[in-house]
Amino acid sequence: MEIIIQPSAEDAAEMAERIISNLIITNPQAVIGLATGSTPLHLYRRLAAKGLDWSGITTFNLDEYLGVGAEHPQSYHAFMQENLFRHVNVDAKNVHLPDGMTPDPETHCHAYEEKIRAAGGIDLQLLGIGTDGHIGFNEPTSSLSSRTRIKTLTARTRRDNARFFGSEKDVPFHVITMGIGTILESRTALLLATGENKAEAVEGAVEGALTSMNPASALQLHRRAIICLDEAAASKLQRRDYYRWVFENKPPWQKIPPN
Numbered sequence: 124m125e126i127i128i129q130p131s132a133e134d135a136a137e138m139a140e141r142i143i144s145n146l147i148i149t150n151p152q153a154v155i156g157l158a159t160g161s162t163p164l165h166l167y168r169r170l171a172a173k174g175l176d177w178s179g180i181t182t183f184n185l186d187e188y189l190g191v192g193a194e195h196p197q198s199y200h201a202f203m204q205e206n207l208f209r210h211v212n213v214d215a216k217n218v219h220l221p222d223g224m225t226p227d228p229e230t231h232c233h234a235y236e237e238k239i240r241a242a243g244g245i246d247l248q249l250l251g252i253g254t255d256g257h258i259g260f261n262e263p264t265s266s267l268s269s270r271t272r273i274k275t276l277t278a279r280t281r282r283d284n285a286r287f288f289g290s291e292k293d294v295p296f297h298v299i300t301m302g303i304g305t306i307l308e309s310r311t312a313l314l315l316a317t318g319e320n321k322a323e324a325v326e327g328a329v330e331g332a333l334t335s336m337n338p339a340s341a342l343q344l345h346r347r348a349i350i351c352l353d354e355a356a357a358s359k360l361q362r363r364d365y366y367r368w369v370f371e372n373k374p375p376w377q378k379i380p381p382n
């Protein structure tokens with residue numbers, strides 16, 4: 124794992140933006156896995172302002188609420204449209220999200236995995252982290268080799284996400300999410316986490332034991348996981364001085380191109 128600690132949430136978003144921009148510039152046909160939530164908002168704003176060419180880029184989102192249609196304002200379809208897709212020249216036919224209204228979720232989930240394979244796999248998967256350590260909507264006890272499927276949200280996640288729906292009772296119970304196995308197959312995983320409320324989940328994921336009780340800890344098995352944090356989200360890490368030293372002393376060929 125590469126742990127990058129930045130002074131503020133805005134700086135962490137800028138670092139993540141540089142990593143994704145560099146991928147789009149060096150591989151204009153890249154396949155990028157995208158995430159939702161409050162955390163990537165600064166990142167998407169920066170990416171949108173960058174004016175890069177997205178015409179050859181393919182995207183796959185991590186998850187969607189079951190029973191929530193694309194036109195629903197709280198759907199992840201609507202979120203992505205509002206916060207990224209309408210600001211860049213991505214081709215609609217290259218944009219993929221699970222369909223929350225699918226009449227046959229099992230077939231739909233298999234087909235989603237097939238589409239990722241047919242696209243050549245995901246070059247970079249962006250991730251957030253839930254306060255319980257979930258990635259995508261892989262809640263604690265998710266199989267570490269799971270594929271895209273239906274999951275049931277925990278009470279904690281429904282509480283955390285109630286702010287988007289107005290009230291907790293309106294938050295769906297079920298979702299479709301890429302599995303942890305799906306995420307582990309991406310060529311790079313980029314987890315962005317900011318804020319004090321993520322510090323415990325981040326500590327478990329980075330320095331804790333590999334356990335399905337903290338699904339993000341599965342990234343310890345990933346061949347190239349980058350964990351991009353602000354100071355608050357990094358505040359519970361024991362070895363943060365070491366991570367800082369490593370980052371500051373990267374050999375030139377490993378440096379992330381500046382903006």
Ligand code: GLP
Pocket residue numbers: 158159160161162163185186250251252253254257258259260280284
């Ligand atoms: C949701 C999403 C996750 C996201 C998490 C954290 O549950 N399914 O992909 O990482 O929330 O969200 P936030 O960034 O709003 O804290």
